[in-house]
Amino acid sequence: MTPRQLKQAATAQPMQARIVSDGCRDYVVEVVSGTGAGLLRHWRGRTLRFRSLGEVHQLLHRCGVRDAVLRQRVADDEVAVGSPIFHDQPLSVRH
Numbered sequence: 001m002t003p004r005q006l007k008q009a010a011t012a013q014p015m016q017a018r019i020v021s022d023g024c025r026d027y028v029v030e031v032v033s034g035t036g037a038g039l040l041r042h043w044r045g046r047t048l049r050f051r052s053l054g055e056v057h058q059l060l061h062r063c064g065v066r067d068a069v070l071r072q073r074v075a076d077d078e079v080a081v082g083s084p085i086f087h088d089q090p091l092s093v094r095h
Helices: 003-012 053-063
Strands: 016-021 027-033 036-039 067-074 085-092
Touching: 003 053, 016 053, 016 085, 027 053, 053 067
Parallel strands: 016 067
Antiparallel strands: 016 027, 027 036, 067 085
């Protein structure tokens, strides 16, 4: 889904976004609707990556998404279990 498609879909139905942080690199946005979930992509089909939460916040606000969840990955070396664990934190996009 591109940002333009997200804006059109958000006017028709409530959308939620999961902002996924994988370590210290960047953020990707997973859009969740009643029909399913998918990553936010560039018009060429590549996954959109953001350098800061501020960039993500501005885009989601412009597209009309009001609620988001920040999903942070806990590093493998900090986890006693073999697979990575995610920590979810509610994030409001409202101004």
